[in-house]
Amino acid sequence: MTELPRPYNENLRRDEAAARARIVRTRDYDIDVDFSAAADPAVDTFPVRTRVRFDAETGASTFLDYLGARVDSVTLNGVEQDVASILDGARIVIGPLAEHNEVDIVSASIYSRSGEGVHRFVDPADGAVYLYSQNEPVDCRRIYPCFDQPDLKARFRVAITADTSWHVAANGALASEEPAGAGASRRVFAETLPMSTYITTFLAGPYAVWHDEYTGRTASGEEVSVPLRISTRASLAPSMDADEVFEITRQGLDWFHDRFDSAYPWGKYDQVFVPEYNLGAMENPGLVTFTENYVFTSPATQSQHEQRANTILHEMCHMWFGDLVTMRWWDDLWLKESFADYVGTLAVDEATRFTTAWTAFASKRKAWAYRQDQYPTTHPIVADIVDLEAADQNFDGITYAKGASVLRQLSAFVGAEAFFAAARTYFARHAWGNTTLDDFLAALSEASGRDMQGWADAWLTTAGVNRLRVETVREGGVIASALLRQDGVDPRTGETVLRPHVLRIGVYRPEGEAPAGFEVAIDARIEGAELALPALSGLPVDRVLLPNDGDLSYAKIVPDTHALEVVLTAGLEGELARATAFAGVWNMVRDGELAVERFADGVIATGHLVTDPGVFAQLLQQAGSGLAAYTPAETRQGRLEHLAGFLADAVAERPEPSDRRTVLLRTLFDVLGEVRTPSASLLDRVERRLEDPGFGLGEELAWSARVVLSAHGRLGEAALREAQASAPTAVSTVELTRALAARPDAAVKDAAREAAYTGRAADGSVLSNDGLQATIDGLRIDPGGVGAGHEAEYWQRIEGVWAAQSQGQATRVVTGLFPADAELADGDAATHPFAVAARGWLAASREAPRALRRIVIERLDDLERRLRAQAVPR
Structure with a gap:
């Protein structure tokens, strides 16, 4: 596999992109890629011919971005260039420019194993080769030379040469096909409408394909017809529930056509499920890519089906918000991702059979946001993205989940009708163009009749989480008075941040051991530090008060002592209320x-x-x-084994297949991986379940069981390899790697650690993204602690990892190998050797890449939080 060191100028800065945009106005690209030799493992590059037409400031110079294997020739306006003199790291420098320019480049690009650029995967089930591309934010330059920034949109004409028997696709519809040598053909695709480089996409391989058709109309009556297509690896075809995916797709298109009143603009609508994918999905117009984890080869819970629906409609929202109208630079990444996260969840709730989308959002999605927003590295929703490394890291819980929460609050603040009226204005006004936050706020102000700047300043330009609590004065068995209080601090500045919240206060009536029943919800609008709640006066003192009932706003809720006791013993009536309450309690644990x-x-x-x-x-x-990290070492094993016993007993009580059984088993196997010496009876139960074909674990859970048994010395290498060889799939291949790295042997752990640091397996082959992650995950499953004692090596090697591996791969290593298993007995958050070492590295490495430092700062914060939680009085 061809590997090149990361060029010194790979990290494009915002000011450089802005300067280029002042010089260059792109018109169109012709891209011709040749995948005809992709099935040959000895060939690790593919030929590319690129023609770019653009207008420019006469006499100026600029550069194209490219991270390929080599550049063979460059011709600018008919004049052959001296390639050696114009190649500069990740850039091809061209000039002087004319008013109208055409540059032709012949080059070779590298097949990826990291999921960045054109990823090549060999199916272990049948040896078939599959290709797909992933480009956001700036990996398009790994495929073809381009102006790789979102505000230099262009029309794209793509041709792909590949095996004649393969399914081949791109953003545009197939226009023609012609022979291209033995066993190959050249597919030419229709020209696209203007779009950014990061959403161009390429697909080739023996994918299985399903077809359907959508017909509908917009709210104003325009008729719309869209060809639909689903693709996945041939070996996964029996597990592809295409009917459900097509149904959700049609439901989504109906919903978006009604709400946006704008016809789907990209012609066809392909959805392809691809292997070793780094993301959940990507909104490439006309050809959306998804992780093939959404092709369920093992029993999948209703929530997994719901999550897939959510992802489908999230990406569909991007067809308008993100693809049709695109942010100018990555500062406004949130504008597309927050919008799609909020509107996609709303569409699932209103358009599909899944009715608990907001419950899942309150429980899981917002937990991601709350965690990210309390790091020292937190940022406003509108972030200051100075370069590409920062852009790559800002696909985070703030950009997605906090932003979505805030847009849900915005919809409550201005009303849903005004919110969607603003969206329709925004699409009509800026179609095919690029925007900033001000453009969206202008549409909101027009639709709502309000000046939205104050709201934006409070919610979008400050960081941190507010806390909400209800304080009461109780007299004579009733609530005499009540106040809703708000506090908040921006972690970056230490300054107080108070925001406007439109929300509800839920009132619940305790009923002994039964869940507290819902009684009434009080509407509230708080803008300062406190708000009187006269509607609560006179209620009995035993009532449970739940701030932010319905989860309309973004804030940590702090239950009073009485409410906390009821939530943790009897519970509350209603799934969303329980999820909201437990989210507040979990934040108390983390704090x-x-x-x-x-x-x-x-x-x-x-x-x-x-x-x-x-x-x-x-x-x-x-x-x-939480028990694995936040309990003192002397009580941890007993608490974990108690939880494992509860889970195992719950499975035994209801052994028949169900969503609940699947969740219990997944958690049981995770917990057993943390228990230092679990009882023999617990491991015996796992072995019996694994060996009982009638129990029906399925592939995923069977391998989770094998990993646990491997970690505790119950399964050796020969048995693990035999299990994988008997059913060679993508899942079993990755899980074998994890199980082998989990073995309780110091030499095994040393080898796994070296593989992670170098990005190579023991045989010298480059680890794929999934292979690297599985190696790290298996290394970290170490209940006996045989892999401990290598903390100093981490600080010696992480800068080299960052320089040698791609940002995605390096992030896995730096995050996954951080010395995190700190115990309070060895020092508190200020004095523990692991914390001292991390602060020492940060002090000594101020010139290290900002993105690398951010990871270390966040992991250090997790470490300090762990130690503080262990010190909480029991």
């Missing part, structure tokens, strides 16, 4: 305000009430991971 044991006991006590498998999985995962 060191509540012992994690109380949270875990509350999950065990009230878990039978939770019917949404996604919420149930989230609560159990939080309980397990």
Whole structure:
């Protein structure tokens, strides 16, 4: 596999992109790629011919971005260029420019194993080769030379040469096909409408294909017809439930045509599920790519089906918000991702059979946001993205989940009708163009009749999470008065941040051991530090008060002592109320305000009430991971084994296949990976389940069981390899890597650590993105601690990893190998050797890449939080 060091100028700066945009106005690209030799493992590059037409400032010079294997020739306006003199790291420098320019480039690009650029995958089931591309934010330059920034849109004409028997696709519809040598043909695709480089896409391989057709109309009556197509690897075809995906696609198109009143603009609508994908999905117009984890080869819960629907409609929203109208630079990445996260969830809730989309959002999606927003590295929703490395890291919980939460709050603030009226104006006004936040705010102000700048300043340009609590004065058995209080601090500045919240206060009536029943919801609008709530006066003192009932706003809720007790013992009526309340309790655990044991006991006590498998999985995962990290070492093993026993007993009580059983088993296997010496009876149960074909674990859970048994020395290498060889699939291949790295042997751990640091397996082959992650994950499953004691090596090697591996791969290593297993007995957050070492590296490495430093700062914060939580009084 061809590997090149990261060029010194790979990290394009915002000011450089802005300067280029002042010089260049792109018109169109002709891109001709040749995948005809892709099936040959000895060939690790592919030929590319690129022609770019653009207008420019006469006499100026500029550059194209390119991270290929080599450049063979460059011709500018008919004049052959001296390639050696114009190649500069990640750039091809061209000039002087005319008013109208044409540059032709012949080059060779590299097949990727990291999921960046054109990724090449060999199916272990049948040896077939599959290609797909992934370009956001700037990996398009790994495929063809281009002006790789979102505001230099162009029309694209693509041709792909590949095996004649393969399915080949791009953004545009297939226009023609012609022979191209033995066994190959050249497919030419229709010219696209103007779009950014990061959403161009290429697909080739023996994919299985399903066809359908959508017909509908917009709100104003325009008729729309869209060809639909689904693709996945041939070996996965039996597991592809195409009917459900097509149904959700049609439901989504109906919903968006009604709400946006704008016809789907990209012609065909292909959706392809691809292997070793780094993301959930990508909104390439006309050819959306998804992780093939959404092709369920094992029993999938209802929440997994719902999550897939959410992803489908999230990407569909981007066809308008992101693709039709695109941010000018990555500062406004949130504008497309937050919008799609919010509107996609709303569409699932209103257009499909899934009715718990907002419950899942409150429980899982917002937990991601709250965590990200409390790091020292937090940023406003409108971020300051100075370069591409920062852009890559800002696909985070703030850009997605916090932004979506805030847009949900915005819809409550101005009303849904005004919100969607603004969206329709925005699409009509800026179609095929690029925008900033001000353009969206202008449409909002027009639609709502309000000046939105104050709201934007409060919510979009400050960082951090507000806390909300209800304080009461209780007299004579009733609530005499009540105040809704708000506080908040921007972690970056230490300054107080108060925001306008439109929300509800839920009132619940305790009923002994039964869940507290819903009684009434009080509407509230708070803008300052406090708000009187006269509607609560006179209520009995035993009422449970839930701030932000319905989860309309973005804030941590702080229950009072009485409410906390009811939530953790009897629970609340209503799935969304329970999810909202437990989200608040989990934040208390992470903030060191509540012992994690109380949270875990509350999950065990009230878990039978939770019917949404996604919420149930989230609560159990939080309980397990919380006990593993936030309990003192001397009590941790007992608490983890208690939780494992509860999970195993719950499975035994209802052994028949169900969503609940699947969630219980997944959590059980995760927890057993943390227990240092689990009882023999627990491991015996796992072995019996694995060996019983009638129990029906399925591939995913069977391999999770094997990983646990491997980590505790119950399964050796020969048995693991035999299991994989008997059913060679993508899942079993990755899980074998994880299981082998989990073995309790110091030499095994040393080899896995070296593989992670170098990005290569023991045989010298480059680890794929999934292979690298599995190696790291298996290394970290170390209940016996045999892989400990290598913390100093981490600080010696991470800068070399960052320089040698792609940002995506390096991020996996730097994040996954951070020395995190700190114990309070060895020092508190200020004095623990791991924390001291991390702060020492940060102090000594001020010139290290900002993106690398950000990872270390965030992991250090997690470490300090772990130690503070261990110190909470029990």
